[in-house]
Amino acid sequence: MRDISWSKKEKEIARRAFGNAYQKECTALVMRSKKMLDSINDPRDIWKIHDMLTESREEIDLKYDYRYSVLISVFARLLRESWLTETDFAGLREDKLESIKALSEII
Amino acid sequence: MRDISWSKKEKEIARRAFGNAYQKECTALVMRSKKMLDSINDPRDIWKIHDMLTESREEIDLKYDYRYSVLISVFARLLRESWLTETDFAGLREDKLESIKALSEII
Numbered sequence: 715m716r717d718i719s720w721s722k723k724e725k726e727i728a729r730r731a732f733g734n735a736y737q738k739e740c741t742a743l744v745m746r747s748k749k750m751l752d753s754i755n756d757p758r759d760i761w762k763i764h765d766m767l768t769e770s771r772e773e774i775d776l777k778y779d780y781r782y783s784v785l786i787s788v789f790a791r792l793l794r795e796s797w798l799t800e801t802d803f804a805g806l807r808e809d810k811l812e813s814i815k816a817l818s819e820i821i
Numbered sequence: 822m823r824d825i826s827w828s829k830k831e832k833e834i835a836r837r838a839f840g841n842a843y844q845k846e847c848t849a850l851v852m853r854s855k856k857m858l859d860s861i862n863d864p865r866d867i868w869k870i871h872d873m874l875t876e877s878r879e880e881i882d883l884k885y886d887y888r889y890s891v892l893i894s895v896f897a898r899l900l901r902e903s904w905l906t907e908t909d910f911a912g913l914r915e916d917k918l919e920s921i922k923a924l925s926e927i928i
Contacts, residue, residue, distance in 0.1 A: 747867065771871055
């Protein structure tokens with residue numbers, strides 16, 4: 715997987731898909747935070763929201779790794795978690811698509 | 822300041838004032854977070870809210886120190902920052918009240 719090559723066009727598709735997934739996760743986090751904030755009864759529960767954001771940030775920072783050497787497995791995970799769909803990968807070489815799909819089943 | 826004594830009644834007053842101020846700060850933080858969340862245009866700005874909460878938590882954790890040896894200066898700061906008013910200290914011994922007020926002017 716490490717020596718897989720990415721054409722210029724594929725890099726554009728990858729960059730866009732990566733950015734879209736990141737945007738979607740952040741949007742979901744905004745919604746989750748709003749929901750938590752709206753249902754706060756005890757103001758001290760603000761720290762539960764902080765804890766949730768800290769945990770999410772660590773997870774997202776680790777997950778969104780745009781090195782081409784690991785991008786197939788990053789995309790496989792994003793596919794499995796439904797942040798991306800197969801249509802987001804339209805235009806990638808067939809072997810890459812197959813690797814992403816296969817890996818998403820076992821990751 | 823370190824050897825100042827607190828009667829049982831004074832401890833109750835202090836504990837209540839301390840709790841009220843903490844509750845107020847947390848409430849203000851909930852409101853601030855809501856306002857920031859509502860004005861988000863770019864979902865990635867969720868991290869700005871996380872940064873704000875991290876900073877606030879560190880500050881609040883440091884500030885709310887309920888050791889009797891430092892409580893006069895804690896109360897002076899809370900008075901200066903308007904999380905407490907002089908009425909919150911009603912029932913404390915006069916010398917404590919004076920110390921809190923005097924310190925709140927210079928802290």
